[in-house]
Amino acid sequence: MPEAAEVAVAVAQLDRLVSGRQLAGLTVSHPRTTRAQPADLLQQFVGRRVGGVRRHGKWIVVTFEGAEAELGIHLRMSGQLLISDPGEVPADRHVHAVLTLDREPAAVWFRDPRTFGEFRVLDAGAPVAPDLFDDGVTGARLAMHAVRRRVGVKAVLLDQLGAVSGIGSYMADEALHRSGISPLAPAGELAVSAWERTLMAARAVTLESAAVGGVTLPDEGWVDLHGVRGEYAADLRVHGRAACATCGAATRRATVGGRSARWCPRCQDARRRR
Numbered sequence: 001m002p003e004a005a006e007v008a009v010a011v012a013q014l015d016r017l018v019s020g021r022q023l024a025g026l027t028v029s030h031p032r033t034t035r036a037q038p039a040d041l042l043q044q045f046v047g048r049r050v051g052g053v054r055r056h057g058k059w060i061v062v063t064f065e066g067a068e069a070e071l072g073i074h075l076r077m078s079g080q081l082l083i084s085d086p087g088e089v090p091a092d093r094h095v096h097a098v099l100t101l102d103r104e105p106a107a108v109w110f111r112d113p114r115t116f117g118e119f120r121v122l123d124a125g126a127p128v129a130p131d132l133f134d135d136g137v138t139g140a141r142l143a144m145h146a147v148r149r150r151v152g153v154k155a156v157l158l159d160q161l162g163a164v165s166g167i168g169s170y171m172a173d174e175a176l177h178r179s180g181i182s183p184l185a186p187a188g189e190l191a192v193s194a195w196e197r198t199l200m201a202a203r204a205v206t207l208e209s210a211a212v213g214g215v216t217l218p219d220e221g222w223v224d225l226h227g228v229r230g231e232y233a234a235d236l237r238v239h240g241r242a243a244c245a246t247c248g249a250a251t252r253r254a255t256v257g258g259r260s261a262r263w264c265p266r267c268q269d270a271r272r273r274r
């Protein structure tokens, strides 16, 4: 599923395409896509000029000139934003929303086979914790949120409403591999230095992954706005791998906070806390 890196790719492309242009129409055809609010609330953006597009966690946030509220788009499991001319919008039953613009390329469509994705009017920014690149997100902040928590560190990294947003499963696995910490290490026992190192690693993974279009795993459908797959899967060290790409040891797998975690028992010392 798209994480900060993939969302960053979509945001950069969308920003280039739509900033300064007028939203001529916004059609949503699946009730689940606007499940958080009455669908017609989104019509307040129609006729307005796009100010810009930014990322906050895994949310795509579109701002409009003269509007306080922003348009939030969340791709969740399987959402894709794709561009085309209006005549090219496919008769695809998985296309659940279409944004039309005042000039070519005139349409951005939202395709979402599993319908977990969402369009929402945001009145106070994205409804999640600060983004992993925000200045206020530090090792100390992560450690503070983990005080007395016995869950594995990976669960704290993935909790979008907790200390930080934007980190998903592969980013957490890869960041913890780089920082040498096991995803099962009890969160409350981790030193600030280890949180800081893991956070810096998560930022580095985001930038490196976004630079090559993000990760498209075989069983997931991430593509950018032009339909191009990401290439970062080839650079993953442990996520989705039977053997560690750094040392060759067999990786281990477990469930942490209801989510799957993968790590290398040689590169990630189970006792390490700092």
Ligand SMILES: [Zn+2]
Pocket (backbone or CB within 6 Å): 244, 245, 246, 247, 248, 249, 264, 265, 266, 267, 268
């Ligand atoms: Zn290893």
